[in-house]
Amino acid sequence: MARGENQESQTGNVPAAAPGPKPASAGGGKGAEGQSVVRRLQSELMALMMGGDPGVSAFPEGDNIFNWVGTIAGSAGTPYEGTSYRLALAFTAEYPYKPPKVRFDTPCFHPNVDAHGNICLDILQDKWSSAYDVRTILLSIQSLLGEPNNDSPLNTQAAGLWANQEEFRKMVEKLYKPAA
């Protein structure tokens, strides 16, 4: 019952502290709430390291388990083949009930990714389910690369160019600046 009480009592101040620059302290000071998030993230990390999904990987950035760096390899048969993209995942104390904030660190020419790396993906917004995890997020973004939703583009130029896969591929390579 302590768990439930903690959840209830702390639901109020979670949003204030969660997006802060020091989520680790939030995790440490949040009691059961933060602990459960940390526990889940640690379990996910273990699963990712053990699972070895091809093309996706993720690891906490520094000592802060609330900020991860993910890597996605472009799938074969798509304009993104041979490229690799870094993403930043920022988890809140409400994870997994609320999705993490996911952003491309590596510039990505894609109909659903804007110039700042923001991603328009339903499962990262209204279609989020707490059953998703880092792995499924990265796999979803990986598949999004090859199957953009051109009906609600963030990058209209990319959306318009998608029909011409050769030109699109050239744009991808031109704008691709892999992390050192």
Place this chain on the structure above:
Amino acid sequence: MGHSDAASPAPAPAARDARKKRGNRTAAKLKQSKLETRRGQWLNNSGQGNDGKDAKVAASPTGAGSNAGSPILASPHPPLPRRRVDSRSRGSDPEDREEAGATGLEVGGSDLDSPMHSPGSDKSQGSGCGTQRKGFSGNGHGPSPSSGSSVWSSSRSVSDAEEDTGSPEDENEVLDDWEAAADALYEDDSHCHHSSVPTTPPPAPTTAAPANAARPEAIRSKARAWAPDDKFRPQSLPSISKQASFPASIGNCWAGMGMSAAQQGILSLPVSCPICYEDLDPTDSSFLPCPCGFHLCLFCHKRILEADGRCPGCRKQYNTASAVEEGGGGAKGPTVGTGREMANIASVRLFRSCSMGPRY
């Protein structure tokens, strides 16, 4: 004093030994043969010690006046002897108490070297058979007040009832079965005392038997189930095979009833909540809030109900799904969901209570 002090901690190991002994037949046989001889020794001594002063002396320093025999009994199992003492003080006269002290003393003194002196003291209680049978039968037929192991006690009760079909005159024939039954039962000894008032005259021919009518079950219940009247018992009698068959049958019912159900119910489900990654307890594992079959723990379910109330597995609203399942069209929002949740919990509790006995 020294004797009783030394003897007092011994019955507990002896009882434990006796329990382990079921699985160890050869050792049991060995010990029993030893005990046969000790029993003879004690019987000789008890006749003399009945009126001896030293018995009283030995008992009085440790014993609290009213129940001189208790110190030896009371020390190993503090909760149990209280009740025994009551029944004893009701039914016994001063001679009995003196002799109780003598009994304990003799047992402690002669069997100090052996952890198995408890059966020896047990045998010394000649009248134990009649009263013991009564106690056990009462336990078997009445509602068994067993706290944790209802299945165990019930399985024993069945065999016990079978044993009771034999009349006391058949003592020798029934003896083996009875012994096995009592041996398996004596773990529940704490439940037997209330019904063990010595109304039936004990058929045992031991000299000390009639006087000790109230006492035997106290000592016996701690020890292995020995036939009290060794005069009737052949030396080679101890049928340990039957005793050993009890744990086996218990194990069978354990495996048959409890574990299979528990395994089928629980082990096929996810071990941890997919949301918070905490381990699912049986309540969570049987908690199925959505027809899509997505399992999650109650905490996460509650949390999701407080938010958008959609099943993480299928994204459907929890309460609409539950409303459909309940057949009630009235979408009362979260209350429907929580009501169903409560129903689930209730059924889960039922399931757990059913499977509780065999598992623990």
